[in-house]
Amino acid sequence: xxxxxxxxxxxxxxxxxxxxxxxxxxxxxxxxxxxxxxxxxxxxxxxxxxxxxxxxxxxxxxxxxxxxxxxxxxxxxxxxxxxxxxxxxxxxxxxxxxxxxxxxxxxxxxxxxxxxxxxxxxxxxxxxxxxxxxxxxxxxxxxxxxxxxxxxxxxxxxxxxxxxxxxxxxxxxxxxxxxxxxxxxxxxxxxxxxxxxxxxxxxxxxxxxxxxxxxxxxxxxxxxxxxxxxxxxxxxxxxxxxxxxxxxxxxxxxxxxxxxxxxxxxxxxxxxxxxxxxxxxxxxxxxxxxxxxxxxxxxxxxxxxxxxxxxxxxxxxxxxxxxxxxxxxxxxxxxxxxxxxxxxxxxxxxxxxxxxxxxxxxxxxxxxxxxxxxxxxxxxxxxxxxxxxxxxxxxxxxxxxxxxxxxxxxxxxxxxxxxxxxxxxxxxxxxxxxxxxxxxxxxxxxxxxxxxxxxxxxxxxxxxxxxxxxxxxxxxxxxxxxxxxxxxxxxxxxxxxxxxxxxxxxxxxxxxxxxxxxxxxxxxxxxxxxxxxxx
Amino acid sequence: xxxxxxxxxxxxxxxxxxxxxxxxxxxxxxxxxxxxxxxxxxxxxxxxxxxxxxxxxxxxxxxxxxxxxxxxxxxxxxxxxxxxxxxxxxxxxxxxxxxxxxxxxxxxxxxxxxxxxxxxxxxxxxxxxxxxxxxxxxxxxxxxxxxxxxxxxxxxxxxxxxxxxxxxxxxxxxxxxxxxxxxxxxxxxxxxxxxxxxxxxxxxxxxxxx
Ligand SMILES: Cc1cc2nc3c(=O)[nH]c(=O)nc-3n(C[C@H](O)[C@H](O)[C@H](O)COP(=O)(O)OP(=O)(O)OC[C@H]3O[C@@H](n4cnc5c(N)ncnc54)[C@H](O)[C@@H]3O)c2cc1C
Numbered sequence: 001x002x003x004x005x006x007x008x009x010x011x012x013x014x015x016x017x018x019x020x021x022x023x024x025x026x027x028x029x030x031x032x033x034x035x036x037x038x039x040x041x042x043x044x045x046x047x048x049x050x051x052x053x054x055x056x057x058x059x060x061x062x063x064x065x066x067x068x069x070x071x072x073x074x075x076x077x078x079x080x081x082x083x084x085x086x087x088x089x090x091x092x093x094x095x096x097x098x099x100x101x102x103x104x105x106x107x108x109x110x111x112x113x114x115x116x117x118x119x120x121x122x123x124x125x126x127x128x129x130x131x132x133x134x135x136x137x138x139x140x141x142x143x144x145x146x147x148x149x150x151x152x153x154x155x156x157x158x159x160x161x162x163x164x165x166x167x168x169x170x171x172x173x174x175x176x177x178x179x180x181x182x183x184x185x186x187x188x189x190x191x192x193x194x195x196x197x198x199x200x201x202x203x204x205x206x207x208x209x210x211x212x213x214x215x216x217x218x219x220x221x222x223x224x225x226x227x228x229x230x231x232x233x234x235x236x237x238x239x240x241x242x243x244x245x246x247x248x249x250x251x252x253x254x255x256x257x258x259x260x261x262x263x264x265x266x267x268x269x270x271x272x273x274x275x276x277x278x279x280x281x282x283x284x285x286x287x288x289x290x291x292x293x294x295x296x297x298x299x300x301x302x303x304x305x306x307x308x309x310x311x312x313x314x315x316x317x318x319x320x321x322x323x324x325x326x327x328x329x330x331x332x333x334x335x336x337x338x339x340x341x342x343x344x345x346x347x348x349x350x351x352x353x354x355x356x357x358x359x360x361x362x363x364x365x366x367x368x369x370x371x372x373x374x375x376x377x378x379x380x381x382x383x384x385x386x387x388x389x390x391x392x393x394x395x396x397x398x399x400x401x402x403x404x405x406x407x408x409x410x411x412x413x414x415x416x417x418x419x420x421x422x423x424x425x426x427x428x429x430x431x432x433x434x435x436x437x438x439x440x441x442x443x444x445x446x447x448x449x450x451x452x453x454x455x456x457x458x459x460x461x462x463x464x465x466x467x468x469x470x471x472x473x474x475x476x477x478x479x480x481x482x483x484x485x486x487x488x489x490x491x492x493x494x495x496x497x498x499x500x501x502x503x504x505x506x507x508x509x510x511x512x513x514x515x516x517x518x519x520x521x522x523x524x525x526x527x528x529x530x531x532x533x534x535x
Numbered sequence: 536x537x538x539x540x541x542x543x544x545x546x547x548x549x550x551x552x553x554x555x556x557x558x559x560x561x562x563x564x565x566x567x568x569x570x571x572x573x574x575x576x577x578x579x580x581x582x583x584x585x586x587x588x589x590x591x592x593x594x595x596x597x598x599x600x601x602x603x604x605x606x607x608x609x610x611x612x613x614x615x616x617x618x619x620x621x622x623x624x625x626x627x628x629x630x631x632x633x634x635x636x637x638x639x640x641x642x643x644x645x646x647x648x649x650x651x652x653x654x655x656x657x658x659x660x661x662x663x664x665x666x667x668x669x670x671x672x673x674x675x676x677x678x679x680x681x682x683x684x685x686x687x688x689x690x691x692x693x694x695x696x697x698x699x700x701x702x703x704x705x706x707x708x709x710x711x712x713x714x715x716x717x718x719x720x721x722x723x724x725x726x727x728x729x730x731x732x733x734x735x736x737x738x739x740x741x742x743x744x745x
Contacts, residue, residue: 011736012735057743077724078725090644091639091642099647100692155740199724206732207736214735215737219739222739317722318722343721344710348710349703352688352699355702360624364622364624364718364719394646434689435685458692459692459695
């Protein structure tokens with residue numbers, strides 16, 4: 001018998017969310033309150049929203065707890081600084097332990113999907129075949145996952161960029177690739193009638209981007225799921241090797257003051273806090289870690305932005321943010337390139353932008369610039385760990401490039417520079433901590449030799465990570481993986497992971513689509529085991 | 536006698552000596568700014584390396600998170616990094632750069648904030664001993680200050696880190712303000728100007744509608 005829930009009215013705009021302010025103004029709850037539900041989902045981003053929709057649709061009582069605030073699109077200002085203050089994790093200052101790699105994540109209802117660049121990349125079959133063969137993941141073959149990719153593709157309105165979605169920056173990349181004979185193609189994106197505002201990273205005000213804010217979350221609410229914002233889950237409660245719920249604190253998002261403490265009793269706990277926060281939550285909860293892999297295998301997918309100056313005015317910051325990708329080197333070297341030019345404030349995080357008059361001249365040539373984001377695969381050697389007590393500890397992200405990874409970053413940045421020189425760039429700005437400009441392709445190698453690996457590759461390239469992954473890897477062997485092929489922790493019944501932490505090995509492609517596919521897979525496995533998981 | 540041979544310089548060099556003894560191992564063990572903090576602690580205090588006339592200038596009202604030394608450092612860094620006078624850029628005096636930096640500082644986690652404070656003191660005071668005429672950064676003339684930034688951008692890891700942090704605070708604090716955009720023709724918000732319609736929530740997937 002189908003338990004599918006009857007749909008209630010799905011909101012046409014926005015999502016009903018209980019916020020810290022609502023909790024504070026409701027005297028019936030007091031400073032401590034309990035909630036009982038069947039499923040509690042930690043995090044409302046790419047993975048959490050899909051799980052919430054799937055399980056609510058299947059008839060379960062679903063509660064989603066999100067640490068970040070509710071920032072509906074009606075409040076978006078198309079101003080990156082405002083958005084960073086409101087919804088970027090730690091106001092976009094989340095760094096590794098040596099403070100030279102920036103980890104950018106969304107922390108709001110909708111998670112990173114709200115500020116994502118809309119690229120939806122379906123990885124090559126070879127990637128999924130490798131995952132499935134090397135990690136005993138029979139369900140992860142390209143054939144078995146294909147229907148899930150198709151479903152997410154349809155739900156997310158994924159389409160190939162049309163001609164009007166290819167801006168001047170992208171055209172320069174195409175030109176360069178054509179001269180070099182490199183394979184390029186328009187990117188596929190999750191946008192409905194893109195309005196070409198170029199403000200993807202500040203949230204899509206006219207609701208064209210298919211973020212979780214306008215897709216899986218309102219759909220989940222339509223089936224009765226409940227959402228709390230400003231609610232940080234501190235611990236999963238585990239009794240006799242079974243998850244029994246979570247503890248959380250509701251905090252005023254402006255002051256950080258605790259408004260209330262919440263205890264949730266649930267039959268199933270799904271952690272979807274992202275690849276940095278999920279392992280930290282499990283470590284704080286003292287979840288058993290037989291393999292010793294919890295929080296390890298962190299891959300970053302580091303990327304740098306290479307800027308090029310052209311004689312003509314391009315206004316390369318206008319139009320769709322990401323137009324084309326260069327995937328010539330994806331399978332051979334693990335490099336992927338996306339055309340995109342950052343807005344002025346973000347540009348400052350991409351390289352050394354000069355001093356004084358030099359900086360001013362650089363910015364006055366902003367409309368002559370084009371940008372190419374050079375992603376290179378890393379080896380998944382990083383880690384995240386929680387240091388200290390549940391309430392007073394802090395996170396530590398460890399990642400510095402090995403010599404091999406450093407060389408890959410260097411090579412990908414050099415390739416991006418070559419593409420621009422082939423398109424007629426008169427100067428290329430390298431994404432390094434030291435100021436490096438190159439005025440001719442013949443000087444490129446010599447200039448790049450100035451970037452020396454030095455001490456653990458620190459403070460060499462201005463690497464960013466938008467796509468951390470792999471910290472609770474999935475696999476069939478308890479001695480090598482954190483979660484089993486269903487996404488459930490090996491030694492804790494009813495505790496699932498559904499987010500980017502699941503990736504068994506680093507991937508070179510943009511991960512959003514795959515994260516949502518794995519989340520759907522985990523939700524379907526939970527539903528398939530309904531009789532043993534739910535009373 | 537050149538200032539580089541003065542007794543003050545000799546004393547400054549002596550006090551800052553522990554910095555040069557930073558070993559690779561210690562650096563790795565204590566983290567980046569942490570090792571600068573160790574050097575600072577060992578040297579006594581950077582604040583006493585050389586007094587500056589700017590120390591007597593009061594901190595502007597409304598500054599909540601920057602210490603006096605940091606305030607003067609950023610005030611000087613803004614002048615050096617953004618000499619907008621006579622250029623097409625929005626005059627730096629018309630943009631709340633210092634207030635924005637102060638605000639950003641207030642958002643940093645406590646341990647990062649503490650380490651950064653030490654790093655900033657290091658940046659200011661190291662100019663006394665590193666061939667810049669025995670003066671703190673806040674007292675360098677414009678060209679020397681530009682050269683100082685350039686030298687640090689090519690220096691060792693700690694120097695590259697601090698060079699970057701200071702520039703990024705200043706430039707971000709400037710470029711995040713909408714009044715700085717017209718001269719570089721960045722459009723800023725467009726949806727309302729273009730009269731875009733808001734699509735609201737996406738329709739339920741086909742499977743749900745069945
Ligand atoms: C600026 C930016 C641009 C990107 N662009 C692209 C792109 O174009 N294409 C692409 O494929 N990928 C892109 N990505 C990456 C992609 O968004 C992520 O891979 C994906 O969102 C990961 O999904 P997730 O569910 O693991 O985490 P997220 O979507 O980040 O969601 C995690 C959520 O959990 C919440 N949370 C964490 N811990 C707790 C806790 N303890 N209690 C309660 N809540 C918690 C967080 O606040 C957050 O909202 C981008 C990422 C960023 C930051």
